[in-house]
Amino acid sequence: xxxxxxxxxxxxxxxxxxxxxxxxxxxxxxxxxxxxxxxxxxxxxxxxxxxxxxxxxxxxxxxxxxxxxxxxxxxxxxxxxxxxxxxxxxxxxxxxxxxxxxxxxxxxxxxxxxxxxxxxxxxxxxxxxxxxxxxxxxxxxxxxxxxxxxxxxxxxxxxxxxxxxxxxxxxxxxxxxxxxxxxxxxxxxxxxxxxxxxxxxxxxxxxxxxxxxxxxxxxxxxxxxxxxxxxxxxxxxxxxxxxxxxxxxxxxxxxxxxxxxxxxxxxxxxxxxxxxxxxxxxxxxxxxxxxxxxxxxxxxxxxxxxxxxxxxxxxxxxxxxxxxxxxxxxxxxxxxxxxxxxxxxxxxxxxxxxxxxxxxxxxxxxxxxxxxxxxxxxxx
Amino acid sequence: xxxxxxxxxxxxxxxxxxxxxxxxxxxxxxxxxxxxxxxxxxxxxxxxxxxxxxxxxxxxxxxxxxxxxxxxxxxxxxxxxxxxxxxxxxxxxxxxxxxxxxxxxxxxxxxxxxxxxxxxxxxxxxxxxxxxxxxxxxxxxxxxxxxxxxxxxxxxxxxxxxxxxxxxxxxxxxxxxxxxxxxxxxxxxxxxxxxxxxxxxxxxxxxxxxxxxxxxxxxxxxxxxxxxxxxxxxxxxxxxxxxxxxxxxxxxxxxxxxxxxxxxxxxxxxxxxxxxxxxxxxxxxxxxxxxxxxxxxxxxxxxxxxxxxxxxxxxxxxxxxxxxxxxxxxxxxxxxxxxxxxxxxxxxxxxxxxxxxxxxxxxxxxxxxxxxxxxxxxxxxxxxxxxxxxxxxx
Numbered sequence: 001x002x003x004x005x006x007x008x009x010x011x012x013x014x015x016x017x018x019x020x021x022x023x024x025x026x027x028x029x030x031x032x033x034x035x036x037x038x039x040x041x042x043x044x045x046x047x048x049x050x051x052x053x054x055x056x057x058x059x060x061x062x063x064x065x066x067x068x069x070x071x072x073x074x075x076x077x078x079x080x081x082x083x084x085x086x087x088x089x090x091x092x093x094x095x096x097x098x099x100x101x102x103x104x105x106x107x108x109x110x111x112x113x114x115x116x117x118x119x120x121x122x123x124x125x126x127x128x129x130x131x132x133x134x135x136x137x138x139x140x141x142x143x144x145x146x147x148x149x150x151x152x153x154x155x156x157x158x159x160x161x162x163x164x165x166x167x168x169x170x171x172x173x174x175x176x177x178x179x180x181x182x183x184x185x186x187x188x189x190x191x192x193x194x195x196x197x198x199x200x201x202x203x204x205x206x207x208x209x210x211x212x213x214x215x216x217x218x219x220x221x222x223x224x225x226x227x228x229x230x231x232x233x234x235x236x237x238x239x240x241x242x243x244x245x246x247x248x249x250x251x252x253x254x255x256x257x258x259x260x261x262x263x264x265x266x267x268x269x270x271x272x273x274x275x276x277x278x279x280x281x282x283x284x285x286x287x288x289x290x291x292x293x294x295x296x297x298x299x300x301x302x303x304x305x306x307x308x309x310x311x312x313x314x315x316x317x318x319x320x321x322x323x324x325x326x327x328x329x330x331x332x333x334x335x336x337x338x339x340x341x342x343x344x345x346x347x348x349x350x351x352x353x354x355x356x357x358x359x360x361x362x363x364x365x366x367x368x369x370x371x372x373x374x375x376x377x378x379x380x
Numbered sequence: 381x382x383x384x385x386x387x388x389x390x391x392x393x394x395x396x397x398x399x400x401x402x403x404x405x406x407x408x409x410x411x412x413x414x415x416x417x418x419x420x421x422x423x424x425x426x427x428x429x430x431x432x433x434x435x436x437x438x439x440x441x442x443x444x445x446x447x448x449x450x451x452x453x454x455x456x457x458x459x460x461x462x463x464x465x466x467x468x469x470x471x472x473x474x475x476x477x478x479x480x481x482x483x484x485x486x487x488x489x490x491x492x493x494x495x496x497x498x499x500x501x502x503x504x505x506x507x508x509x510x511x512x513x514x515x516x517x518x519x520x521x522x523x524x525x526x527x528x529x530x531x532x533x534x535x536x537x538x539x540x541x542x543x544x545x546x547x548x549x550x551x552x553x554x555x556x557x558x559x560x561x562x563x564x565x566x567x568x569x570x571x572x573x574x575x576x577x578x579x580x581x582x583x584x585x586x587x588x589x590x591x592x593x594x595x596x597x598x599x600x601x602x603x604x605x606x607x608x609x610x611x612x613x614x615x616x617x618x619x620x621x622x623x624x625x626x627x628x629x630x631x632x633x634x635x636x637x638x639x640x641x642x643x644x645x646x647x648x649x650x651x652x653x654x655x656x657x658x659x660x661x662x663x664x665x666x667x668x669x670x671x672x673x674x675x676x677x678x679x680x681x682x683x684x685x686x687x688x689x690x691x692x693x694x695x696x697x698x699x700x701x702x703x704x705x706x707x708x709x710x711x712x713x714x715x716x717x718x719x720x721x722x723x724x725x726x727x728x729x730x731x732x733x734x735x736x737x738x739x740x741x742x743x744x745x746x747x748x749x750x751x752x753x754x755x756x757x758x759x760x761x762x763x764x765x766x767x768x769x770x771x772x773x774x
Binding site for chain 1: 618
């Protein structure tokens, strides 16, 4: 029972404490983090190559990733986290983490129950390996009186279970605590579910380690390149919006979006959109043009449209960029006027303005005059 | 409020306030060990607003405050804070919260409460729903929960039974206390320490959903995929299966079952026939409904909830928030009041129909009638603005 369990950090680099690992392998700790970025060392290349493959192929990219040495895996993994922190884009982060979590999950499939237990422990999760069919239930009985069994090999403490699944998984009924076998504070899982559970725990752990940071000097060029590579909005776009605003004579606070200041008609569509309703063409036009014109990042708009049931990233991206004047006629569209909104039956309240954008501006000003926090919001 | 009105109000409550003061002189509160980390809040008799963001280092300091203010209601926070007296949540420094459950009889289907509809302007009352006063035409109508059936309390006790079993046997929380709320329900406190106390609202919601059966899938609970062929039937759950299968098993055992099935559910090494298993599936569906616990989810999900201090008096009914050691033997009667040994002379301010309160039948009475009532009943009615207490006849 006391035999030591060996966890291969090459397979699970997120378990390595970077400072300790660097000291062990390089004789210096994270105070000399820059050394990992030395272009003569392979780590940065591995990280960038993997990053690009994932952006291109998604989860499929993991099949092309060979298992390298522990140094290469751990150092390149932390460089990748550094890149994600600097890029600070939800969509990119999610894509990379989802793919990596799948990769780790594939490794977990080959591990012994006791190793899964140890990996869980490193993630602060109380998981017990019960042995093959450690808990057995009678699921059904045939006409001939034969029992059909169901087996559980693992149990996870109910609080740890809740902490992991309540973030995302419990939206699916098969993960809701309600439908689990929970006894004396332990949730019983089969091997397949245990691995999926650990995959989620790993993804959440990685998410929690990504915090927005300023690019470190050694990485500035690389980050700019990667920003372009993943199609993140360049400063060029913001400038363009600025010019437009000057032209119609209103100056909207850019970048910081205050949903509470949306006029009721837009608020209405926004809520429909985020709740996953299927919007009409006109509703899509109204909300997209509005958000573009108040200066929301195109990636963020795309993120919102992911809620639509018929979402197709390529098509949606093209349309949003088209409305933003980045494609085709290079004309940037304004939202419908209030008059048009009325005739389309989308106006829900009389705001006494000509365009929903003006209502937004007024609300922002109002909150600026009355609010303490909004002053910061108004500044870029 | 004019000075005259204020003095009328304070005159109206004088006797009851004196009784409450006398009660708190006995230092009856069951206070948490970490009192200094809890926010204390009260409501007094003379004003509807809360006095919040109080904190006390010692019970002595708290009692001093109580004697000064004579609270009608007194609460502490389910949360622990590094600075509980700070006025905003941001500044309080949340350290974690206990897990609290609230079962209110009036939220349980089948519980019938006796309401009366009272015109706040002329005190006209009716047992039937009115939205306008037929006497003075006022729209200022208040609904008063005059009393509740014994059945309501039985239903609530049954729910508490389900809940504590689920907490203990299913979720593994064996350390909890049950309190009568001092009116018409029960509170269950599960003290949580350190990391456990830091459960977020979303995480607490997952627990509530589990207890209430939100998202319950019959197919998943019964492993229907394993019996999809016509030649198999889902097996009845057994008591030690876990989760909703355990809950449903307990409910099945309360039904009229064939001996063999009962033994099977109780985990004995016996296998009932296909036919018997199939026969009881209908009861099983019913049991899945009966296993849903009617909790007030807001109370559990809110990590900064104010809860009644055990041992205090509930200012809606005058009964003690008392610890219940055995829910089965709990009785809803006048002994729940510390004032059950005195008699009081009251004047009715509102007419009431015949009604049973804390086991005693009273009424019908008319506005302006006088009566001498047991203290528990007199205070129950006075706190509901039905009568004014004029004096004590010991």
